[in-house]
Amino acid sequence: MDQDSKKQAVADAALAYLRPKLESDTIVGIGTGSTANRFIDGLAGLKGSIGGTVASSEASAERLRAHGIPVYDLNSVDRVAFYVDGADEANAQLQLIKGGGGALTREKIVAAAADEFLCIADDSKLVRTLGEFPLPVEVIPMARGYVARELVRLGGDPVYREGVVTDNGNIILDVYRFPLAQPLAMEETLNNLTGLVCSGLFARRPADRLFLAGDDGVRELE
Numbered sequence: 001m002d003q004d005s006k007k008q009a010v011a012d013a014a015l016a017y018l019r020p021k022l023e024s025d026t027i028v029g030i031g032t033g034s035t036a037n038r039f040i041d042g043l044a045g046l047k048g049s050i051g052g053t054v055a056s057s058e059a060s061a062e063r064l065r066a067h068g069i070p071v072y073d074l075n076s077v078d079r080v081a082f083y084v085d086g087a088d089e090a091n092a093q094l095q096l097i098k099g100g101g102g103a104l105t106r107e108k109i110v111a112a113a114a115d116e117f118l119c120i121a122d123d124s125k126l127v128r129t130l131g132e133f134p135l136p137v138e139v140i141p142m143a144r145g146y147v148a149r150e151l152v153r154l155g156g157d158p159v160y161r162e163g164v165v166t167d168n169g170n171i172i173l174d175v176y177r178f179p180l181a182q183p184l185a186m187e188e189t190l191n192n193l194t195g196l197v198c199s200g201l202f203a204r205r206p207a208d209r210l211f212l213a214g215d216d217g218v219r220e221l222e
C-alpha cells in the first residue's frame with residue numbers, strides 16, 4: 001500500500017468506528033493535514049447524521065464548508081464528542097508530535113476539549129522515542145529570539161519556519177534534535193516558557209485511540 005492509500009484507509013477506519021456512535025447533535029472536532037482531509041471528505045457522506053464540526057484550522061474549516069458540513073466556533077458548542085486528526089509522530093503511549101502543518105495550537109485546544117481523541121496515521125509515524133521529527137512550537141513574534149535561545153539551552157536546535165504565519169498570527173520554530181525521552185516533563189517545561197504559545201508535543205493529552213495503516217491493513221492501538 002502506498003502512503004496515500006494508507007491515509008485513505010485510516011480515514012475510512014475512523015469513519016467506520018464513529019458511524020454507529022454519531023447522533024444528530026454530535027459535534028466532531030476536525031484536525032488539519034492531508035490525512036485529516038481524507039477524513040473530511042468521507043465525513044461529507046455523513047453530514048446529515050451529525051450536529052456539525054469544530055475545525056482546528058482555517059484550511060480545514062474551508063474544506064468542511066465546501067462540503068456543506070456545518071462548522072461552529074468552539075465557544076458556541078457545549079461538548080465536542082470526538083476529535084479526529086493526523087500526527088507527525090506517535091509513540092506506543094499514543095503521545096504525539098503534531099504541527100507539521102502549523103495548526104498545533106488550535107489542534108491542541110480542540111483535542112483538550114474533546115471527550116475522545118482519535119489519531120489517524122500511516123505506520124511510518126510510529127516511533128519508539130519521539131523527536132526524530134523536529135518539534136514545532138508556536139511563538140509570539142516578538143519573543144522569537146528569546147524563545148529560540150531558551151530552546152537551545154534545553155538542548156534543541158530551533159529553526160525559524162520561513163514565511164509561515166499561523167492562524168493566530170504567530171510564528172513557528174521547528175526544534176531539531178530535541179531530547180524528548182521524557183515527553184510529559186518536557187511539555188511542562190515548554191508550557192512554562194514565556195512567549196511560547198504552544199508546543200506540538202501532545203503528552204499530557206495523548207490520543208485515546210490510534211488507527212495505524214500498514215501494508216497489512218489498519219490496526220488500532222489504545
Ligand code: 5RP
Binds near residue numbers: 031034085098103107
Ligand atoms: C498539522 C498536523 C498534522 O496532523 C500532521 O502534520 C500530519 O499531517 P499529514 O496527515 O499531512 O501527514 O499536526 O498541524
